[in-house]
Amino acid sequence: MSQPTIEVSGLRKRFGTTQALDGMSFTVPPGRVTGFVGPNGAGKSTTIRVILGLDTPDEGHALVGGVRYKRLHRPLRHVGALVDAAALQPSRTGRNHLLWLARSQNMSARRVDEVIDLVGLAGAARRKAGGFSLGMRQRLGIAAAMLGDPPALILDEPFNGMDPEGIIWIRHLLRSLAAEGRAVLVSSHLMGELQDTADQVVVVGRGRVLADAPVAELVARASSDQVLLRTPEPSEAAGALHRAGLRATVTDQNTVVIAGAAAQRIVAVLSQAGVSFSEVTTQRATLEDVYLQLTGGETEYRAAAGRERQW
Numbered sequence: 001m002s003q004p005t006i007e008v009s010g011l012r013k014r015f016g017t018t019q020a021l022d023g024m025s026f027t028v029p030p031g032r033v034t035g036f037v038g039p040n041g042a043g044k045s046t047t048i049r050v051i052l053g054l055d056t057p058d059e060g061h062a063l064v065g066g067v068r069y070k071r072l073h074r075p076l077r078h079v080g081a082l083v084d085a086a087a088l089q090p091s092r093t094g095r096n097h098l099l100w101l102a103r104s105q106n107m108s109a110r111r112v113d114e115v116i117d118l119v120g121l122a123g124a125a126r127r128k129a130g131g132f133s134l135g136m137r138q139r140l141g142i143a144a145a146m147l148g149d150p151p152a153l154i155l156d157e158p159f160n161g162m163d164p165e166g167i168i169w170i171r172h173l174l175r176s177l178a179a180e181g182r183a184v185l186v187s188s189h190l191m192g193e194l195q196d197t198a199d200q201v202v203v204v205g206r207g208r209v210l211a212d213a214p215v216a217e218l219v220a221r222a223s224s225d226q227v228l229l230r231t232p233e234p235s236e237a238a239g240a241l242h243r244a245g246l247r248a249t250v251t252d253q254n255t256v257v258i259a260g261a262a263a264q265r266i267v268a269v270l271s272q273a274g275v276s277f278s279e280v281t282t283q284r285a286t287l288e289d290v291y292l293q294l295t296g297g298e299t300e301y302r303a304a305a306g307r308e309r310q311w
């Protein structure tokens, strides 16, 4: 396996009586989008600030390409970050904001125009940033993060303020940046967006990692896959399924719930037994379900996404 591009190891950080980080450890490998999620106060921003050398941990360390941020020469060439998109000088144009950043790191005006094109701000870059919508500020922030063409990117809540078109754009951008071999760490409280975007998800709570796994594995781990069967002959259906070794429960006069079996197998058993049915639906856990299971009552976030899949 290649060396992780961002490495967070045993971070502990206390603010007064608050233990913000309590042994936070994870790695962000190249070529993948790693989601970083957790409820308010879980320690995401503090972790990101430590990675970027903006906060000092009481214990542990964070490395970018094997080196502490503060020891990086021209850090924008090693790691790009979108941390607070709202923090802009309002009287400066978007392009001048980027030019100012580029100059501080010895980068050309040509690179500034390249990243403006990359984020789709060519039409607005010469306007004052004070008039930018939050979505435009996010794009400008991403342009700034990309200035140094870095192998690692950290984006804190990049979906905030984006319209649906912007969300689709950012998903594609993150996927293509990872496909180019970059390590991409993206924080979000919108799990649905990560399900379509991240390869790996690090779920955090109370300053430490609760789960760190590929999206598909997380969903499978939490999934209590159940198949819901609608049939005019529930007793006959349950009998046939029991004889085939499946766990089937009649829940009302035309419904049977089967746990731990694929819909195809259920259809095959019923067809062979000559039992009629009108609907077979697999109910599957989503990333939102996993998130709520892992973080328990620590969050007010509630999923609105549909969770049924018709078979």
Ligand SMILES: Nc1ncnc2c1ncn2[C@@H]1O[C@H](COP(=O)(O)OP(=O)(O)OP(=O)(O)O)[C@@H](O)[C@H]1O
Residues within 6 Å of the ligand: 015, 016, 018, 019, 020, 038, 039, 040, 041, 042, 043, 044, 045, 046, 047
């Ligand atoms: N500078 C600070 N002074 C005091 N407490 C702080 C400071 N920064 C963070 N904290 C506290 O540390 C804990 C972790 O905060 P952090 O901002 O890292 O969480 P988060 O997961 O990013 O949350 P959010 O999603 O709300 O941004 C919280 O209880 C927060 O109040």
